[in-house]
Amino acid sequence: MKLIHADIVYSEDRTHLAVHPDSYIAVEEGIVKGVWTEIPEEYRNVPLTDYGNAVLIPAFSDLHVHAPQYLNRGLEMDLLLADWLDKCTFPLEAKYADPEFAKLVYDAFVDDMIANGTMHACVYGTIHTEATSYLIERMDRRGIKGFVGKVNMDRNAPDDLLEDPEGSVRRTEELLEKYSGNRNTRPILTPRFAPTCTRELINDLGRLGRKYSVGMQTHLVESIWEAEQARILFPECTCDTEIYERAGLMDNGPVIGGHFIFPSEEDIHIMQKYDSYAVQCPDATVSVIAGIMQTGALLDRGMKIGLGSDISAGHHIGVYTQAARAVQLSKLKQFYEPEGNRKITFPEAFWMATKQSGPLFGGTGSLEPGSVFDALVIDGLSDAARQLTPEQTVERFCYIGTKENIKVRYMNGETIE
Numbered sequence: 001m002k003l004i005h006a007d008i009v010y011s012e013d014r015t016h017l018a019v020h021p022d023s024y025i026a027v028e029e030g031i032v033k034g035v036w037t038e039i040p041e042e043y044r045n046v047p048l049t050d051y052g053n054a055v056l057i058p059a060f061s062d063l064h065v066h067a068p069q070y071l072n073r074g075l076e077m078d079l080l081l082a083d084w085l086d087k088c089t090f091p092l093e094a095k096y097a098d099p100e101f102a103k104l105v106y107d108a109f110v111d112d113m114i115a116n117g118t119m120h121a122c123v124y125g126t127i128h129t130e131a132t133s134y135l136i137e138r139m140d141r142r143g144i145k146g147f148v149g150k151v152n153m154d155r156n157a158p159d160d161l162l163e164d165p166e167g168s169v170r171r172t173e174e175l176l177e178k179y180s181g182n183r184n185t186r187p188i189l190t191p192r193f194a195p196t197c198t199r200e201l202i203n204d205l206g207r208l209g210r211k212y213s214v215g216m217q218t219h220l221v222e223s224i225w226e227a228e229q230a231r232i233l234f235p236e237c238t239c240d241t242e243i244y245e246r247a248g249l250m251d252n253g254p255v256i257g258g259h260f261i262f263p264s265e266e267d268i269h270i271m272q273k274y275d276s277y278a279v280q281c282p283d284a285t286v287s288v289i290a291g292i293m294q295t296g297a298l299l300d301r302g303m304k305i306g307l308g309s310d311i312s313a314g315h316h317i318g319v320y321t322q323a324a325r326a327v328q329l330s331k332l333k334q335f336y337e338p339e340g341n342r343k344i345t346f347p348e349a350f351w352m353a354t355k356q357s358g359p360l361f362g363g364t365g366s367l368e369p370g371s372v373f374d375a376l377v378i379d380g381l382s383d384a385a386r387q388l389t390p391e392q393t394v395e396r397f398c399y400i401g402t403k404e405n406i407k408v409r410y411m412n413g414e415t416i417e
């Protein structure tokens with residue numbers, strides 16, 4: 001049992017932040033018991049940690065990130081998707097055939113995620129089994145709640161990244177057998193996207209999904225090029241999302257569709273039918289995709305939308321930066337395409353980065369009673385001439401904060417480095 005004093009901020013619902021200045025939060029066995037302005041009588045003897053007027057917020061969730069691309073963050077950002085994959089991304093991913101290389105990168109990647117306040121994540125590996133196993137084990141050991149996918153590809157990629165469908169499925173099943181019972185980080189099916197997968201491969205993954213009750217992550221209608229490729233390569237489907245629905249991949253567990261920038265009505269309908277998550281990755285879509293999600297309009301239709309760093313199409317591993325960028329991009333979307341689009345508010349963006357995806361990770365993303373206490377203490381953002389309010393501190397952190405502003409990190413109620 002522990003008691004913490006701070007200014008406490010979390011998402012109450014999609015449009016409102018709950019703000020508790022100068023308040024106390026009690027945590028028992030890693031779960032929030034309550035938030036009060038005075039210490040309740042029954043907690044008078046519980047040890048108190050006092051963070052003064054630093055701000056306590058929930059830890060962040062990254063719903064779309066490529067661990068192997070960590071080395072490329074902030075590089076080759078003047079390319080567009082198809083060239084970026086060929087010249088920059090696929091050559092790097094091929095190097096993960098070497099497990100020693102993979103360990104070096106994945107250790108740094110996991111440490112940097114945690115340093116930047118991300119404690120829950122949906123992560124892409126590569127096609128390589130050994131490297132992906134190491135990533136799952138590393139994340140699980142460090143306590144990151146989430147999913148890791150061994151990527152499946154059997155066409156339209158360089159030879160050293162292509163698998164035969166049978167081998168691809170067999171190796172995926174090995175990981176499901178070995179790690180589905182993990183406490184924190186488990187495997188998820190990860191057909192990279194329609195252009196690099198055959199119907200045979202996607203159907204076989206559907207069978208694995210049903211057998212192991214496991215969900216799927218992929219890239220969905222992420223660019224006009226990708227959406228067109230999907231229609232050309234799968235002419236029997238009316239939209240990108242239908243490719244996965246037909247294979248029975250949509251209802252075995254959570255489905256997380258990266259980007260979702262150019263959805264048809266049918267794409268939206270299928271995603272909502274299965275209560276799936278779309279992921280906005282603002283930096284990535286500015287840099288290599290050149291499209292802006294209809295975030296406000298999709299939220300108004302009740303779509304579940306989380307945020308992703310999308311390293312390395314996105315360049316910053318801190319999901320808090322993407323909350324700020326999501327607000328900025330929604331304004332551009334409204335300005336250039338006012339019909340049906342609206343800007344989103346900062347509370348909406350913060351909600352997308354935290355509470356919205358809480359159910360995916362077992363009750364994270366909030367500081368309400370019953371939430372898992374994965375939390376950050378942020379400070380050092382006020383000016384000498386003016387003390388920021390708690391909610392201003394959170395907003396400024398997302399715009400100009402760095403990991404140096406995260407003074408303390410709690411995972412399951414315990415501090416971690």
Ligand SMILES: [Zn+2]
Nearest residue numbers: 066219258310
């Ligand atoms: Zn991606």
